[in-house]
Amino acid sequence: MLPPWWFAVPALLVYAVVVLYPTGTGIVYAFTDWTGIGDWSFVGFDNFTKLWDDDAARGSVVNTLLLTIAIVVVQNGVGLLLALGVHTHIKSRALLRVIFFAPAVVSPVMVAFLWKYVYNPKPGEGLNGLLGAIGLGSWRQDWLGDPDLALWSVAFMVVWQFAGYSMVIFLAGLESVPDNLHEAAMIDGAGRWQRFRHVTWPLLAPAVTVNVMLSTIGGLKLFDQVYAATNGGPGYASETLSTVLYKQAFVFGNYGYSTAIALVLALFVSAISLVQVQILRGREVTAG
Amino acid sequence: MTIDNLSRRGFLVLTGGAAAMAALTACGGSGSGDDSLRLVGVADQQKPLDELTKAYGKVKFNASYAPTDQVQTSVRTQLGAGNAPDIHVVFPGNGSAMSMAQIAKANLLADLSDQEWTKKIPDNFKPAFQSGGKTCFYSAGASVIGAIYNKKVFTDAGITAMPTTWPEFLAVCEKIKQSGKIPIALGAQTPWITQLITYALVPSTVYAKDPDFDKKMADGKASFATSGWADAFAMYLDLQKRGYFNDNPNGTTFEQQTSMVATGEAGMAIQVSAVLPDFRKAAKNADDLSMFPVPGGDTADSGWIPAGIVVGLGVSARSKKLDQAKAFIEFLGEQKNINAWAEAVACVPLVQDSSSKIDPALDSFLPFLKNDKAVPFMDQAWPNAEVQPAHFAAVQELLGGKTTIPEALKKLDDTYRKG
Numbered sequence: 259m260l261p262p263w264w265f266a267v268p269a270l271l272v273y274a275v276v277v278l279y280p281t282g283t284g285i286v287y288a289f290t291d292w293t294g295i296g297d298w299s300f301v302g303f304d305n306f307t308k309l310w311d312d313d314a315a316r317g318s319v320v321n322t323l324l325l326t327i328a329i330v331v332v333q334n335g336v337g338l339l340l341a342l343g344v345h346t347h348i349k350s351r352a353l354l355r356v357i358f359f360a361p362a363v364v365s366p367v368m369v370a371f372l373w374k375y376v377y378n379p380k381p382g383e384g385l386n387g388l389l390g391a392i393g394l395g396s397w398r399q400d401w402l403g404d405p406d407l408a409l410w411s412v413a414f415m416v417v418w419q420f421a422g423y424s425m426v427i428f429l430a431g432l433e434s435v436p437d438n439l440h441e442a443a444m445i446d447g448a449g450r451w452q453r454f455r456h457v458t459w460p461l462l463a464p465a466v467t468v469n470v471m472l473s474t475i476g477g478l479k480l481f482d483q484v485y486a487a488t489n490g491g492p493g494y495a496s497e498t499l500s501t502v503l504y505k506q507a508f509v510f511g512n513y514g515y516s517t518a519i520a521l522v523l524a525l526f527v528s529a530i531s532l533v534q535v536q537i538l539r540g541r542e543v544t545a546g
Numbered sequence: 547m548t549i550d551n552l553s554r555r556g557f558l559v560l561t562g563g564a565a566a567m568a569a570l571t572a573c574g575g576s577g578s579g580d581d582s583l584r585l586v587g588v589a590d591q592q593k594p595l596d597e598l599t600k601a602y603g604k605v606k607f608n609a610s611y612a613p614t615d616q617v618q619t620s621v622r623t624q625l626g627a628g629n630a631p632d633i634h635v636v637f638p639g640n641g642s643a644m645s646m647a648q649i650a651k652a653n654l655l656a657d658l659s660d661q662e663w664t665k666k667i668p669d670n671f672k673p674a675f676q677s678g679g680k681t682c683f684y685s686a687g688a689s690v691i692g693a694i695y696n697k698k699v700f701t702d703a704g705i706t707a708m709p710t711t712w713p714e715f716l717a718v719c720e721k722i723k724q725s726g727k728i729p730i731a732l733g734a735q736t737p738w739i740t741q742l743i744t745y746a747l748v749p750s751t752v753y754a755k756d757p758d759f760d761k762k763m764a765d766g767k768a769s770f771a772t773s774g775w776a777d778a779f780a781m782y783l784d785l786q787k788r789g790y791f792n793d794n795p796n797g798t799t800f801e802q803q804t805s806m807v808a809t810g811e812a813g814m815a816i817q818v819s820a821v822l823p824d825f826r827k828a829a830k831n832a833d834d835l836s837m838f839p840v841p842g843g844d845t846a847d848s849g850w851i852p853a854g855i856v857v858g859l860g861v862s863a864r865s866k867k868l869d870q871a872k873a874f875i876e877f878l879g880e881q882k883n884i885n886a887w888a889e890a891v892a893c894v895p896l897v898q899d900s901s902s903k904i905d906p907a908l909d910s911f912l913p914f915l916k917n918d919k920a921v922p923f924m925d926q927a928w929p930n931a932e933v934q935p936a937h938f939a940a941v942q943e944l945l946g947g948k949t950t951i952p953e954a955l956k957k958l959d960d961t962y963r964k965g
Contacts, residue, residue, distance in 0.1 A: 294626035296652035378802075379794035403735055403797025405946040489737055492796040493943030508619035510931045511643040513626075 288518040293511045305518035315519065318497040321409055325484075325498060326477030328413040329420075334469050336417060337424025342454075344425070345432045355429070359422035366419070370486030373415045377401035377487075405495035408488050412496055416483055420476075424469045431465025432458065460541075467538035471531060478527045499523050582606035583871055584631040586621055588614050588857055590820055591635065594686070594890035601886075602877055605870050614738070614857075618644045625654050628864060632871045636683050636860035638674035639926025641934055646860065648931065650677035656861035656868060657682055663879025666897045670918070674855040674926055684875050685858030686887035687895040690851055690911045691746045691923070692839045694825050695814035696807050699727050703813065708838040708910065710846040712750075712781070719790040722813040730785060731812035732795040733803030740941035741925075741934070743785070743816045743840075747778040749850035749921040750842025760927040763962065770962070771955040779951045781842070783944060796946050804828050808835070816840060820856060822892045822907060837907045839914060851914045854923035856893050928962060936961040 288305060292298035309315050340358050344351045361369065378384040379400040386398040401411040435458055443453045481500035484490065490497040490505070499519065507516035585607050587595055592611040599607045612620070617635055622643050624630040636655065640647035649655050657680045658664060664681040675683045700718075703725035709715040719729035733739045751774030752759050762768035770776075785791060792798055792812065804821070806812040808828035817825070819837060826832035843849035859878070861871045877883060885902045888895035892905040894915060904912070914920050925934040940954035949957075 293652075294622060295649065295654060374799070377797070379797035380802075400794035400797040403794045403946070405796075405943070405948050488735075491735070491737065491939065491942050492946050493939045493948055495946075495948070505935065508622070509615070509643060509935060511622065511648070 284517050285521060287514055288521045290514040291512075292514040292517075294507075294513045295511075298514065301514070305515045306522070308515060309519060309522060314494050314497060315499075315502050317494055318499050318502045321496060322478060322480075322498045322500075325409060325413055325480060326474060328410065329416055329477040329480075330470060330473045332413070333417045333421050333473050334424050334466075336421040337469065338428050340421060340425040341428035341432055345429060355426075358425055361419040362423040364419070366482035367486045369415060369419050370483045373411075373418075374402065374487055377411055379403055402488050403492055405492050408492060408496040412484050412487050415487065416477075416480065419483075420473070424473065427469050427472075428462065428465050431462045435461045463538070463542040467535070467542065470538060471534055474534060475527055475531060478530065479523065499526075582608040583633060583867055583874065585609040585633045585859075586617060586631040587611045587635045587859070588617050590857065590891060591859075593823070594887040597886060597890065598878060598883055601883075602874060605874065618642065625649065625652075625862070630654070630862040630864065632865040632867050633859050633861055633874065635857060637857050637926075638683060638685060638855040639922065641925035641928035641931065643931045645926070645931070646674070646683040647677050649860065650680075650682050654863050655682035656863045656865070656872060658684065658861065658872065658875055661872070661876050661879055663876075663884070663897075668896070670920075671855055671896070671922070674922060683858055683860050684878055685855045685896065686878070686884050686891070687856060687893040688853045688915070688920075689818050689820040689856045689891070689893040690837075690839070690853045690908065690915075690920075691742055691816065691818050692837045692851065692911060693730075693746075693814040694807060694817045694819075694822060694835055694837050696810050696812070696829075697834055697836060699725075699810050699813040703727070710841050710849070711844055712841055713844070715841050716788070719785070719788070719813075723790060727810070728792045728806065728812040729790040729814070730792075731798075731803040731806040731815045732791045733798045733800045733815075734795040734942055734945055735797055736800035736803075737935070737938040737942075739800050739803065740938045740945075742818065743782050744775075744778050744937070744941065745852045745923055746816050746840040747781055747842040748775060748924060749852050749919075750848060751775070751777040751781070753921045754843060754848055754850040754919070763927075764929070769955075770958045771952065775955060775958075776951055778842070779944065779954065782941070783951070786945060796942055810834075818854075819893060819905075819908060819911075820891050822905070823890075835907070838910050849914075850919045850921060851911060852923055853894070853911070853915055853920035854926060855896075856891060930961075930964055932964060933958060933961045 287298075289300055289302060290298045291301050291304075344354050344358070348354075376384045379386065379398075379402075381387070381390060381395075381398060385401065389395060389397050399407055402408050439457050439461075440453060443457050448456070479500055480498055481504065484496055484498050485501050485504065488496045490501040500523070503516050503519045503523065506512045506519060583605055585595070585599070587609070589611050595609060595611075599609060611617075621630060621634050635644065636649060637645040639645055642648070646655065655677075659681045661681075663684075664675070667675055667681070671688070675681050675685070699722060703721045705718055705721055709718045722729040732743070755774060756762070756768075759768060759773065763770075786795070792803075792806065803812075803815050804825055805828055807815045808825050809830075815825075822835065822837065825835050829835055839849065839851045841849045859875065861868065861875060865871050878887070881897065881899050882901070884895050884897065885899075889903050889905070892907065894904055894908060894912070895902045898904075925937075928934065936958055940949065940957055943949040944951065944954055
């Protein structure tokens with residue numbers, strides 16, 4: 259028997275006050291020139307046309323997409339390989355799972371600060387020091403200070419932090435593949451790669467759906483690591499939609515414009531997620 | 547009613563009580579129902595304010611300090627929400643989200659014009675303090691931008707006299723480079739550092755030749771692109787071309803820059819005098835460091851320096867303890883307290899008397915201030931909060947080779963015109 263509907267009222271009230279009301283008023287403010295203090299007036303769609311004309315904002319859309327694609331592909335690829343690796347019978351697999359997952363529980367801002375030390379451009383320190391010590395001195399770079407590299411350095415950092423997270427989800431998917439299917443395939447003479455391609459991979463589809471969706475949404479709205487590591491710089495080289503949004507609101511005081519950017523970002527993320535879910539759900543099959 | 551036999555009713559009473567208490571404490575936090583004044587400042591202000599709030603004694607303070615960008619966002623949000631601290635940090639003039647002009651425009655700063663000390667504000671600094679003719683901002687004095695240098699590195703490189711012209715400055719840098727040290731440490735990854743070299747040069751390349759430049763910009767009769775700003779950027783990039791900066795300035799932070807000069811790895815850093823205490827803390831011997839003005843002119847007479855009012859305090863117009871807050875500002879305006887604050891942050895006191903102790907490192911700057919060859923930091927005259935970050939980004943892009951000087955100046959002009 260289901261509990262009465264009014265059991266949900268307190269929770270719904272909290273949700274309405276904390277989520278719905280601010281979202282609603284935010285959508286209204288997106289059409290104003292509100293600066294957070296003082297008077298404001300409606301400006302219609304001006305904020306949205308401004309977004310279209312703003313070079314920094316347009317550049318940040320490209321950066322956001324590139325960052326997201328890099329994160330989705332590499333993080334999930336590495337996560338899958340790690341999951342396949344720890345799904346075997348090696349003795350240290352429990353310890354390895356913990357080690358690989360550990361970075362995901364560290365605060366993203368802390369990770370960014372730590373990696374700023376790793377990315378120190380001085381030849382004898384951090385990553386450059388390591389490369390020099392193993393004879394790859396010519397690969398040394400100004401990881402966060404080179405406008406062409408900054409965005410990818412941040413992407414690498416995010417992948418490092420969350421590959422273990424993807425691994426855990428893939429691991430759950432791998433463990434749900436029935437062993438008898440593997441055995442049947444082996445009896446039929448299938449090699450490792452064939453087993454993966456025809457047995458494991460199709461049944462892993464739900465885990466792929468979850469991972470791709472989470473990493474896409476996370477990538478599109480990525481803020482903490484970018485802001486803490488590069489502040490969107492050098493110049494505008496690593497600005498994402500979220501950093502532009504933050505700066506417009508809290509550095510420049512253009513709350514109205516910033517809310518418009520937030521609205522566009524929210525719609526963008528929703529649209530991409532919906533399309534993704536349709537495509538990915540369609541491929542899911544069950545073992546039975 | 548033990549935990550074991552807690553009935554449903556007992557459970558609801560407990561959680562209801564807990565929730566009510568949580569709500570009460572949450573409300574109590576922002577309204578400061580007790581007698582203390584809430585004060586929020588930037589990290590630089592902690593040392594002087596710790597001393598002065600203790601010396602004041604008439605009221606208790608609930609003070610907190612944070613880095614500039616955190617304070618800018620959090621206090622501004624509180625101003626918008628109507629629960630701003632009684633006394634909070636305010637930046638002089640205009641040009642940033644927490645600057646005096648921006649907040650005073652929204653009528654959120656209390657009028658301090660009836661206080662004694664406001665009558666002694668020097669004329670050329672008045673624009674930093676006043677909006678619409680009313681003084682609504684307190685500051686203890688002015689800091690200067692110059693070269694914080696390591697005396698040992700200079701003597702080891704054979705430099706005996708400080709440069710007074712731009713060619714002499716380049717020669718000094720060359721000597722340091724030949725002695726195997728980095729001439730100028732530049733931490734351009736930290737955004738606010740990027741502007742300092744431009745600010746050090748623009749007084750000589752722009753204001754020495756055209757003291758009314760700010761007014762002309764505001765009237766639309768001048769622009770960044772057609773002014774000495776182009777020369778300043780060219781000189782900035784020339785330093786990079788000659789190899790006088792550390793490698794990868796865009797990947798180096800303020801902390802690394804400070805450490806390079808303090809430990810003698812680099813000869814100097816172009817910095818604002820307010821951070822001299824930080825450099826001294828990082829050095830083995832605080833006396834190793836001193837300052838000299840960066841000579842941006844071709845002759846010793848044609849150089850001007852940047853001297854800006856240091857970040858100060860304002861009283862929230864909506865404070866429930868307005869009189870007490872204003873009384874504290876009145877206390878800060880007393881000469882001995884202005885002297886105390888100025889000494890703590892190594893700046894030149896707003897008004898000086900015989901007991902004012904000016905840090906010896908600032909001696910070489912005083913003649914410029916006395917002869918009116920000082921210009922407030924350029925952002926204090928800019929009409930909106932976007933020009934300064936655009937300047938930061940422009941310098942990073944120039945250093946990274948991603949843009950040209952004309953393009954960078956055009957971006958600055960476009961952002962200025964947004965009004």
